[in-house]
Structure formats: structure tokens, C-alpha cells
Amino acid sequence: MKIDYLDGLLQTSVTLNYNGRALTIDKLVIDTGASHTLLSADIVAQNFSCTQLLKENSLAN
Structure with missing residues (x-):
């Protein structure tokens, strides 16, 4: 993971699959x-x- 320090903040990129x-x-x-x-x-x-992620999220809350 590459972490950058920009404008006083730690920033990175994330890829969801x-x-x-x-x-x-x-x-x-x-x-x-x-x-x-x-x-x-x-x-x-x-x-x-997809709606499955929305359904799973609402069940978790």
C-alpha cells in the first residue's frame, strides 16, 4: 500500500473488487x-x- 502525505493528511487509494x-x-x-x-x-x-450490498448493510444496522 502506498501512503502519501499531502496537505497535512495521510492519503491512499483503495480498490474494491x-x-x-x-x-x-x-x-x-x-x-x-x-x-x-x-x-x-x-x-x-x-x-x-447491486442491491445485495444494500440489503446486507441494512440488516447489519
């Missing part, structure tokens, strides 16, 4: 003080054009 498709998120800020990771399940599901 699902059903043979890939979604890359650039300039993802790494918050070293956060207790969890936050990626919007709605945005990820929208980019992968």
Missing part, C-alpha cells in the same frame, strides 16, 4: 484516530449496480 468488477477510490484520507472505517455502502452498491 466484487463479482469481477473493480471500484477504485483515490485520495482516501487515513484517519489514524478513528475507531472504525467508513465507506458508504450506498455509494459502493451503486457503483457495482
